[in-house]
Amino acid sequence: MQIQEDFSLRQLNTFGLDQCARFxxxxxxxxxxxxxxxxxxERAIPVWVLGGGSNVLLTSDLEGMVIKIGIKGREVVEETEDHVLVRVGAxxxxxxxxxxxxxxxxxxxxNLSLIPGTVGAAPIQNIGAYGVEVKDVFHSLEAIDKKTTSLVFFDSKGCAFGYRDSYFKGQGKNRYVICYVTFKLSKSPVYNLTYGNVEDMLHELGYVEPSLTAVSETISFIRRQKLPDPSRIGNAGSFFKNPVVSLAQYQSLKDNHPTLQGFPTKDGMKIAAAWLIEHCGWKGKRWGTVGVHDRQPLVLVNYGQGRGQDIVNLSQAIAKAVMEKFGVPLEVEVNFW
Ligand SMILES: Cc1cc2nc3c(=O)[nH]c(=O)nc-3n(C[C@H](O)[C@H](O)[C@H](O)COP(=O)(O)OP(=O)(O)OC[C@H]3O[C@@H](n4cnc5c(N)ncnc54)[C@H](O)[C@@H]3O)c2cc1C
Structure with a gap:
């Protein structure tokens, strides 16, 4: 066990925020x-668990222990004619x-190519992109209960996955440290090209037929065009979740704003937070040392010298503007520390 003191987390969070961990x-x-x-x-020290730091916002120094998960390994634990179960270190x-x-x-x-971060964090918010979520390939996970230090197994039901949500963001928040995740992958892949312009782009890139490589490279190409690279400009991807509103509220919004798109879900209509933010005039806006990205208004950026609290203030101003104009509350996707 190696413990370092007064450790700078600047290199370990994609916002590039310069805060320290006491341990x-x-x-x-x-x-x-x-x-x-x-x-x-034994010392009653609070604990924060860190993966790749691509979904956390450091708002101050942390008076406790930050544990970075470096557990590695990939192992096939079951193989049939149709599928493999792969157990992967968090x-x-x-x-x-x-x-x-x-x-x-x-x-x-x-379809989940190029999402930053670690395997262990993927189930926390049920990462998703281009029509696929981690729950679609999830088999089980092994975690250590922080309270008892005992090993606990979770199946898909126990994880209670939802849209950018799971048991680990709700009742199980801050209680478990995920150590291994097992995925069920198919040996006869079915390609999901239905989201946005994926299929057109795949052909534009010169692929005649879909293949795993073609799909992965197409998704990576689209993502590189749309999203800022955290190694060049600090960000944590989508700052807010896409809100889900009732059908009645959607209809009323649509009557006033015909370009608004809605996607039916089991809980109502999902609308694009990016559209709401853009239509409040925030796209590309600079707010001192932080701001809203000029291509993707869902992404808040740190131009280099920003503090976590600047980003919190900016996010609150955006949420207030969206609430005032559209009556829609925005929920934050990023974890505030
Ligand atoms: C440019 C960019 C694009 C992105 N695009 C997407 C996208 O398309 N879809 C999407 O869903 N997300 C996206 N994200 C968000 C991010 O990549 C995911 O949330 C990712 O899963 C975070 O992984 P991480 O290892 O960096 O987690 P961290 O940021 O280190 O941690 C996130 C949360 O998970 C907890 N945690 C981390 N590891 C563990 C563990 N082993 N056990 C218990 N708790 C743990 C932390 O305590 C924290 O609360 C994007 C981020 C960026 C910067």
Whole structure:
């Protein structure tokens, strides 16, 4: 167990915010993790669990322990004619895992190419993109209960996945540290090209037929065009969730704003937060050292010298404007620390 003190987290969060952790430890096994958790418990030190730092907003220094999950490994634990079950360490990079699956010819995660972060964080908000969510390929996960340091298994039902949501953002928030995730991938992939311009772009890039490589490269191409690269400009992807409104509210909004698009879900109509933000005049707006991205208004950016609190203030101003103009509350997707 190696514990560092007064550790700068600047390189470990994609907003590039310069805050410190009083204590910091990277763990490479469940045993390491348990040891650090016990050390914190004995001293009543609060714990934050960090993956790739691509979905956290540091609003101050952290008077406690930040544990970075570095647990690695990819292992096939079951194989049939149709599918494989792959158990992956929580500290593995998500996109590298996607590349590994694509190279093996296993389908299911190709639409989730180029999402930053780690495998262990993927179930937390049920990452999703281009018509696919992690729940679609999820089999089970192994986590350590912070309270008891015992190992707990979760199946899909136990994770209670929803849109950018799971048990780990609700009742189970801050209680478990995910150590391994097992995915069920298909040996006979069915391609999902229905979202946006994926199919057209695939052909534009010169692919005649879809394949895992073609789909993955097409998604990566689209994402690179649309989203800012955190290594060049600090951001955490979509800052807000797309709101789901009642059919009645959607109809009334649509009557006043005919260009608004809605997508039916089981809970109502999902509308694009980016559209709402843009139509309040925030797209590309600069707010001191932070701002709203000029191509994707759902992404808040740090131009370099911004503080977490500047981003919080900006996000509140945006949410207020959207509420006043459209009567729609915006829910934050990023985790505030
Ligand atoms: C440019 C960009 C594009 C993005 N695009 C998408 C997208 O298309 N779809 C999407 O869904 N998301 C997207 N995101 C958000 C982000 O990539 C995901 O939320 C990702 O899963 C975060 O992984 P992470 O390892 O960086 O998590 P972190 O930011 O380190 O942590 C996020 C949360 O998960 C918790 N956590 C992390 N690891 C563990 C663990 N092992 N056990 C328990 N808790 C843990 C943390 O405590 C924190 O609360 C994007 C982000 C960026 C910067």
């Amino acid at each position: 910091f430890s990277e763990v490479y096994s469940t045993e390491d993790l348990t040891e650090v958790l016990r050390w914190c418990d 500290g593995e990079n998500w996109h590298e895992f996607v590349m590994f699956a694509v190279a093996k010819g296993w389908g299911g995660v190709e």
